[in-house]
Amino acid sequence: MTTTNYNRHGVLLVNLGTPEAPTAAGVRAFLKEFLSDPRVVDLNPLLWKPILYGIILNVRPAKVAKAYQSIWTEQGSPLMNVSKLQHQALTSKLKELTGEDIPVELGMTYGTPSLNDGVKRLEAQGVDKIVVLPLYPQYSCSTVAPVSDGLAKAMLSRRNVPELRMIKEYHADEHYIACLAESVNKHWAEHGQADKLVLSFHGVPQRYVDEGDPYQEQCLATGQALADKLELSPEQWQLCFQSRFGKEPWLQPYTDETVSAMPEQGIKSIDIICPAFSADCLETLEEIAEEVRDEFMEAGGESYRYIPCLNDDDGHIEMMAKLVLGQLKGF
Numbered sequence: 001m002t003t004t005n006y007n008r009h010g011v012l013l014v015n016l017g018t019p020e021a022p023t024a025a026g027v028r029a030f031l032k033e034f035l036s037d038p039r040v041v042d043l044n045p046l047l048w049k050p051i052l053y054g055i056i057l058n059v060r061p062a063k064v065a066k067a068y069q070s071i072w073t074e075q076g077s078p079l080m081n082v083s084k085l086q087h088q089a090l091t092s093k094l095k096e097l098t099g100e101d102i103p104v105e106l107g108m109t110y111g112t113p114s115l116n117d118g119v120k121r122l123e124a125q126g127v128d129k130i131v132v133l134p135l136y137p138q139y140s141c142s143t144v145a146p147v148s149d150g151l152a153k154a155m156l157s158r159r160n161v162p163e164l165r166m167i168k169e170y171h172a173d174e175h176y177i178a179c180l181a182e183s184v185n186k187h188w189a190e191h192g193q194a195d196k197l198v199l200s201f202h203g204v205p206q207r208y209v210d211e212g213d214p215y216q217e218q219c220l221a222t223g224q225a226l227a228d229k230l231e232l233s234p235e236q237w238q239l240c241f242q243s244r245f246g247k248e249p250w251l252q253p254y255t256d257e258t259v260s261a262m263p264e265q266g267i268k269s270i271d272i273i274c275p276a277f278s279a280d281c282l283e284t285l286e287e288i289a290e291e292v293r294d295e296f297m298e299a300g301g302e303s304y305r306y307i308p309c310l311n312d313d314d315g316h317i318e319m320m321a322k323l324v325l326g327q328l329k330g331f
């Protein structure tokens with residue numbers, strides 16, 4: 001137990017955000033804010049706005065609302081449900097590790113509670129030194145940079161700004177890799193080991209990486225570190241990228257094509273995990289656990305098992321606490 005006094009310190013736990021309701025209107029409002037961010041879609045606004053308002057926001061919400069309906073729970077969107085559990089668990093874990101009540105608040109880059117809502121709640125508890133933890137293990141200009149943009153924007157309305165420290169990424173953090181390995185090992189102990197372990201990361205346009213986004217490099221490093229920890233040979237695992245959006249090339253290989261081609265190559269059973277997601281959400285529960293599964297089975301696959309995200313697993317929460325405590329030193 002430390003003796004440091006953390007009475008001015010707090011933690012802002014950040015994730016992407018999610019629609020308020022699994023309806024076309026709810027999804028439209030969310031997509032409008034998300035897809036208007038030039039960090040996410042960086043096309044010239046003169047070109048992009050007519051496509052966004054004329055086509056995407058008219059066609060996509062109804063289709064995507066159906067997908068959300070298939071994963072929605074009584075408590076709401078899985079991403080929000082898990083975020084709330086992570087928030088509670090991290091608060092308790094920090095108390096357990098330091099003996100102090102360190103305020104933790106949630107802030108979403110898009111939707112509610114906003115980043116500004118989270119900062120205001122921390123300020124109301126006397127916090128003026130904030131450790132910001134975006135729950136994206138791998139940095140991307142499309143996920144983490146919008147958090148620093150959103151916070152910078154939130155600071156504009158303040159006379160007295162808090163001090164901020166952001167954990168930019170943790171793609172090679174030993175506790176993160178250990179948690180992933182533990183969740184795979186637990187899954188294998190329960191269900192047995194499939195022919196191949198597939199690591200499916202959210203994709204980004206290839207161009208973002210060509211222009212300096214280190215995301216791909218960090219995904220590859222996470223994948224290799226996990227394979228090393230699990231002592232897998234190269235033919236026992238496959239890394240790929242999911243959730244392609246729009247017409248330009250995204251990071252490859254694409255998850256859907258890669259997985260659908262496997263049965264023909266003699267790979268009839270796979271275990272699939274999504275290490276870029278810290279909480280189960282539409283992209284994991286619907287796209288990976290449902291859509292890609294159907295494609296694999298239709299292509300002749302026999303067994304497809306999705307390994308859930310780390311969510312509020314105790315080891316995952318302890319990893320978050322350790323990242324935060326590392327930043328609190330000397331802050």
Ligand SMILES: C=CC1=C(C)c2cc3[nH]c(cc4nc(cc5[nH]c(cc1n2)c(C)c5CCC(=O)O)C(CCC(=O)O)=C4C)c(C)c3C=C
Nearest residue numbers: 016017018019040064079140142143202204245281282283
């Ligand atoms: C349009 C470009 C997109 C980029 C670039 C992108 C990067 C990116 N996203 C995540 C994490 C999540 N994305 C989620 C949903 C989602 N993502 C996009 C588009 C891009 N993502 C869209 C349009 C959507 C909404 C659903 C849809 O219309 O298909 C989610 C899930 C949110 C939920 O409510 O459950 C997450 C999480 C990462 C990590 C990333 C880059 C590394």
Ligand SMILES: [Fe+2]
Nearest residue numbers: 202203243283
């Ligand atoms: Fe996304």
Ligand SMILES: [Fe+2]
Nearest residue numbers: 243282283287
């Ligand atoms: Fe998707």
